[in-house]
Amino acid sequence: MVDAQDWREHGVRVVRAGQLDSNTPQTPGMSRAAAIDAARVGAERLWAGTVTIHPDAKTGAHHHGALESVIYVLRGRARMRWGEQLEFVAEAGAGDFIFVPPYVPHQEINASSDEPLDCVLVRSGSEAVVVNLDIEPVERPDAVYWVDPLHREPTGDE
Incomplete structure (x- = not known):
């Protein structure tokens, strides 16, 4: 059993x-800025931090190796492109979550021309893994909608 002194030194950490x-x-x-990782707080199985993308800016294409990523949009409008040629696209706004599976080439774009895009990132490993890629963006990405029993594909009238 861990005594109280161990919990004091090895318990909750606030960054x-x-x-x-x-x-x-x-x-x-x-x-990007790291908040939670192995070096800063001793995290063993996750990495968390923030990302800011300036108005009208887009990132280079990249992936995060074997790590799963979750992006929570705090402020702004995120346009995500993904695929071998970044041929797919979806958007997310404040309060939305985005999941990026391992090894998926992707690109974050600030869809706003006058507001920064601020997000919180969480990844499934304690080290920051970023593999920047040299992918030519496509002219017309294909829109991908979340379609399930609760969400239907837009008809164009919406």
């Missing part, structure tokens, strides 16, 4: 907003 570490792998077009 303040001003303590985020921007010395983490970057992708052109965005600014």
Whole structure:
């Protein structure tokens, strides 16, 4: 059993907003900052941080190796492109979650011309893995809609 002193030194950790570490792998077009990782808090199975993309900016194509990623949109409008040629596209707004499976080539785009896109990132490993790719973006990406019993594909009237 762990005694109270161990919990004090190895228990809950708070990383303040001003303590985020921007010395983490970057992708052109965005600014990442780590909050939770192995080095900062001793995390063993996850990485968490923030990302900001300036108005009208887009990131370079990249993936995160074997890691799963979750992106939570705090503010702004995210346009995600993914696929071998970034041929698929979907958008998410404030309050939406985005899931990116392992090895999926993707690109984040700020769909707003006047508001920054601010997101929280969480990944399934404790180290920051970023593999930047040299992919030519497509002219006309295919829209992909979340279609299930609760969500139907837009008809164009919406």
